[in-house]
Amino acid sequence: MRFGNFRFGMRTFKSALAVMLCILIFHLTNRGEPMIAALSAVFSMRQDLPTTLSFGKSRILSNSLGGSLAIIYILIQNQFQFQFAFELILVPVFVALVIIISDGIKNQAGIISGVSTLLLITLSMRGEESLSYAIARVIDTFIGTMIAVGLNYFIPLKNTTKEN
Numbered sequence: 001m002r003f004g005n006f007r008f009g010m011r012t013f014k015s016a017l018a019v020m021l022c023i024l025i026f027h028l029t030n031r032g033e034p035m036i037a038a039l040s041a042v043f044s045m046r047q048d049l050p051t052t053l054s055f056g057k058s059r060i061l062s063n064s065l066g067g068s069l070a071i072i073y074i075l076i077q078n079q080f081q082f083q084f085a086f087e088l089i090l091v092p093v094f095v096a097l098v099i100i101i102s103d104g105i106k107n108q109a110g111i112i113s114g115v116s117t118l119l120l121i122t123l124s125m126r127g128e129e130s131l132s133y134a135i136a137r138v139i140d141t142f143i144g145t146m147i148a149v150g151l152n153y154f155i156p157l158k159n160t161t162k163e164n
Contacts, residue, residue, distance in 0.1 A: 014151045015045045021147050036137050040144030043113075045152065052152040055109070056145035062110025063141040065101060066117030067134045069094045073122050074130045091122050117141075 001008045018041035026034035040063075044056040073094050077086045098114040107114075121134045 010155070010157045011045060011047060014148075014155055015042050018042065018045055018144070018147045018151055021151075022144055025143065025147075031140075032136070034140075036140035037144035037147070040141045041148045042144075044145045044148035047157060049149070049152045049156065052149055056149050058107055058110040059113050060138075060142055060145055061105075061107055062098075062102060062114035063117045064138050065110075066098055066114035067121065067138040069097055070118050070121035070134045071131055073118075074125075074134070087122070091119070094118055094122070 019038045022034040022038040022041055026032065026037065040056075040059055044052055044059055046052040046055050073090055076090065077083060080086055095115055095118060098118055099111055102108065102111045102114055117137060121130060121137065125133045
């Protein structure tokens with residue numbers, strides 16, 4: 001559907017529907033804030049199911065990597081009293097690790113997502129709660145990505161060339 005230079009296509013509709021489903025699921029399950037799941041759903045939503053699966057796999061892999069390294073960082077940091085010194089040295093080291101590992105496993109598309117996950121967890125959360133936060137964010141990414149994949153599976157685009 002076009003309105004001058006503006007259009008409302010199926011990909012737009014499915015992205016909005018995916019956000020709505022994330023909000024609804026998180027509300028019904030008392031899971032907390034649906035932000036990461038909603039972002040993952042929109043980032044993963046692509047013009048067709050194979051591309052959505054590819055982007056979704058990359059996002060889950062990169063967020064799992066960033067979250068796992070954040071957990072390792074938190075475990076190391078919690079053992080020492082010099083919090084700032086460890087943050088100053090270890091966070092950049094772990095950023096480099098996310099980039100190196102992502103490149104090594106041919107997941108260049110997930111580098112920014114993995115680094116974002118790592119930084120979000122390591123620089124915004126403190127103490128023991130950050131471990132559960134890291135795990136929850138990876139699960140949220142999986143939920144949002146699965147919603148995008150499910151919508152692209154059940155509501156395929158009729159003409160993918162117009163949506164690109």
